[in-house]
Amino acid sequence: MDFNPCMKHKLIRKMVREFAETEISPIVHDIDHESRFPWEVVEKMRPLNFFGLQIPKAYGGAEVDSISYAIIIEELSRVSAAVGLCVTVHNSVGAYPIVRFGTETQKKRFLPSLACGERIGAFSLSEANAGSDAGGVETYAFQDGDDYIINGTKIFVTNGGICGLALIFAVTDATGRSGRNAGVFMVEKGMPGFSVGEIEDLCGMRANPVSSLFLEDCRVSGIHLLGRPGDGLKIGLAALDTGRIGIAAQALGIAQGAFDAALKYSKERQQFGKSISSFQTIQNYLADMSTEIDAGRLLLYRACACKDSGNSFGPEAAKAKLYCSALAMRVSSLAIQIHGGYGYSKEYDVERYFRDAKVTEIYEGTSEVQRMVISRSLLSRPV
Numbered sequence: 001m002d003f004n005p006c007m008k009h010k011l012i013r014k015m016v017r018e019f020a021e022t023e024i025s026p027i028v029h030d031i032d033h034e035s036r037f038p039w040e041v042v043e044k045m046r047p048l049n050f051f052g053l054q055i056p057k058a059y060g061g062a063e064v065d066s067i068s069y070a071i072i073i074e075e076l077s078r079v080s081a082a083v084g085l086c087v088t089v090h091n092s093v094g095a096y097p098i099v100r101f102g103t104e105t106q107k108k109r110f111l112p113s114l115a116c117g118e119r120i121g122a123f124s125l126s127e128a129n130a131g132s133d134a135g136g137v138e139t140y141a142f143q144d145g146d147d148y149i150i151n152g153t154k155i156f157v158t159n160g161g162i163c164g165l166a167l168i169f170a171v172t173d174a175t176g177r178s179g180r181n182a183g184v185f186m187v188e189k190g191m192p193g194f195s196v197g198e199i200e201d202l203c204g205m206r207a208n209p210v211s212s213l214f215l216e217d218c219r220v221s222g223i224h225l226l227g228r229p230g231d232g233l234k235i236g237l238a239a240l241d242t243g244r245i246g247i248a249a250q251a252l253g254i255a256q257g258a259f260d261a262a263l264k265y266s267k268e269r270q271q272f273g274k275s276i277s278s279f280q281t282i283q284n285y286l287a288d289m290s291t292e293i294d295a296g297r298l299l300l301y302r303a304c305a306c307k308d309s310g311n312s313f314g315p316e317a318a319k320a321k322l323y324c325s326a327l328a329m330r331v332s333s334l335a336i337q338i339h340g341g342y343g344y345s346k347e348y349d350v351e352r353y354f355r356d357a358k359v360t361e362i363y364e365g366t367s368e369v370q371r372m373v374i375s376r377s378l379l380s381r382p383v
């Protein structure tokens with residue numbers, strides 16, 4: 001049985017799979033090897049509205065339901081997790097906070113160019129002393145009349161090297177210089193004092209230009225402040241709840257891609273005069289991988305359903321991310337095992353899946369942080 005809940009979802013999966021296999025698959029090895037961001041793929045994704053997935057139609061978006069969203073991110077990531085990362089970060093933590101917390105004036109000004117992919121979005125919370133603990137944010141926004149002047153250095157920004165708009169978390173003087181009370185500023189490419197630092201030399205996700213961002217006396221007007229000066233934590237947590245659905249989908253796509261490669265290889269590879277898929281051990285590996293992928297998909301779709309029903313979905317999204325990221329690690333490791341020595345070579349895709357899988361346990365909240373989110377919700381229930 002497949003897991004596409006309705007015909008619409010089946011069609012979306014089919015369309016995105018064809019797109020990814022036709023447009024991304026032929027270059028996926030090279031963009032990883034060369035650490036090159038594939039603008040040519042962006043050009044082709046724009047007309048498909050992949051950059052407006054979570055943006056209302058009124059601002060040019062596609063406004064898809066969460067299961068459609070998860071399917072799109074999964075299918076892109078099944079071929080290239082780095083492309084899936086670009087699309088999910090842009091939509092979920094880049095654009096969605098503006099949809100949810102922006103004023104009408106801000107939505108009209110910032111959403112259309114994000115929805116059509118003219119500008120790529122980024123979400124920039126992390127700093128040298130602010131990782132799991134967002135309270136460590138030191139980037140500072142000083143209010144000068146209606147403007148703010150921002151100073152600080154952000155690190156590990158997905159889409160950083162290509163972003164047209166970044167959500168920058170900065171402490172404002174109105175909030176008493178505590179990272180817990182930061183504000184969120186929509187900073188645009190080209191603003192004086194805003195620049196991109198070095199592109200990180202990463203283990204995986206090498207086709208995404210993850211970078212640092214510098215703010216040096218960067219002056220922004222009041223319209224660039226999202227919500228109120230102290231709303232940063234609230235906006236950040238809401239963004240990360242929806243972001244985790246995207247990262248769970250990305251991890252699931254990595255696992256599915258690694259599994260598909262391993263299944264194919266197991267039927268082709270001959271040892272002891274037969275295909276290795278005829279050995280019971282390999283069959284057990286495949287059975288375990290497929291079972292875990294199904295379980296991860298169900299957890300993910302439950303989080304999507306909770307979100308779309310308007311209920312709180314933070315713990316469900318955290319469970320989906322926790323489980324799917326761990327399953328991406330286990331499945332990609334077994335996929336290498338099934339490939340034997342060839343799996344450890346860059347000639348085969350499975351080593352890339354393995355490298356890409358690891359960071360899904362780290363960004364948008366480490367697995368330890370997901371467990372904190374889940375256990376907090378358990379412990380807050382009345383006994």
Ligand SMILES: Cc1cc2nc3c(=O)[nH]c(=O)nc-3n(C[C@H](O)[C@H](O)[C@H](O)COP(=O)(O)OP(=O)(O)OC[C@H]3O[C@@H](n4cnc5c(N)ncnc54)[C@H](O)[C@@H]3O)c2cc1C
Binds near residue numbers: 122210364
């Ligand atoms: C490729 C990549 C892309 C990224 N993209 C972005 C982005 O777009 N925007 C952005 O803002 N950030 C981004 N990040 C940063 C990422 O979100 C952080 O790396 C992550 O939140 C962890 O923070 P840290 O690296 O400072 O680790 P730390 O917070 O220093 O954690 C180190 C270890 O301690 C554990 N730990 C910390 N606190 C606790 C606790 N209370 N209880 C138990 N264990 C704990 C952690 O789980 C981890 O195992 C990215 C990172 C990478 C690698």
